[in-house]
Amino acid sequence: MDERAFFKLSCGLYMVSSQYNGKAAGCVINTFQQVTNDPIQVSITINKNNYTQQIIDHSRYFHVVVLDESADMDLIGTFGFKSSKDINKFDNFATAKDQFEIPYVNQNVAAGFTCKVKHQIDVGTHIIYIAEVVEADVLGDTPVMTYAYYHQVKKGTTPKNASSFQKNASTSGYRCTICGYIYEGDPLPEDFICPVCQAPAVVFEKV
Ligand SMILES: Cc1cc2nc3c(=O)[nH]c(=O)nc-3n(C[C@H](O)[C@H](O)[C@H](O)COP(=O)(O)O)c2cc1C
Incomplete structure (x- = not known):
């Protein structure tokens, strides 16, 4: 199977968030879409290992924002490669709350949806x-x-919890074992910091 075929599917980049009992969670997704018009229904596909999935499961509400091209790798790295279980992801970014008290990022975004x-x-x-x-x-x-755009211009990668993760993507250099970013070169500088998830050089493996 040529997994590059899946890169021909066009989709956007989104951030889904939710909160339950005062605990907020949110993560990057590329699996948000409209499924019906009357009533207006949407779908998201969330990995069971993502903390955001656990919070949505309890709260039954979520908020989705559409990222725009100005979103940087600090924002995407925080929400796409770290877990809300360990950190408050919303701390360092401009946020707002919807009518159900769900926090959402309101910088570098084009639209927002509150969903039940x-x-x-x-x-x-x-x-x-x-x-x-x-x-x-x-x-x-x-x-x-x-x-x-995320792949070609931002040089972004996709972690294993994403539906679109490709475990056999072929390339060479050093791979960040946290987020999958590939450093194309040899040797890998000792003080290298992953531009996507900020992990140090020691977590990189040769590929
Ligand atoms: C480009 C990109 C697309 C992603 N798409 C999805 C997705 O559709 N579904 C999903 O469950 N995780 C997806 N992820 C992975 C989650 O964002 C990631 O596992 C996150 O760290 C989970 O955070 P949490 O534990 O706070 O929920 C994607 C990540 C990136 C960078």
Whole structure:
């Protein structure tokens, strides 16, 4: 199977967040889409190992924002490669709260949606949540970040919890064992810091 075929699928980059009993969680996803128009329903696909999945499972509400092209790797690295179990991801970014007290990032975003879970499907590693949109807002005019732009311009990578993770992607150099970023060169400088997840050179492995 040529896994590069999956990079031909066009999708955007989003951030989903939720809160339950005062604990907030959020992560980057590329699996947000509209599924029906009447009522307006959307779906997200979340890995069971992501803390955000556990919080959504309890709260039954989530908020999705659409990232725009100005989103930097600090924002994506925090929400896409670290866990809300360990840190408060919202601390260092501009945020707001929706009507259900769910915090969401409101910098570098084009639109936001408040969603109430109606159905869920267990698909093994992930849960697909289908939710009704309660509120929708346009938050900016900057062009939205596509998954292709993230890979080609931002040189971003995808961690193993993402639905679109490719374990056999071929390349050479040194791979960050935390986020999958590839340093193309040899040797890897001892003081190298991963530009995606800020991990030190010692966690890199030769590929
Ligand atoms: C580009 C990109 C796309 C991602 N897409 C998804 C996705 O669709 N579903 C998912 O569960 N995780 C996805 N992830 C992985 C989560 O963002 C990541 O595992 C995050 O650290 C989970 O944080 P949490 O434990 O706070 O929930 C993606 C990450 C990146 C960088």
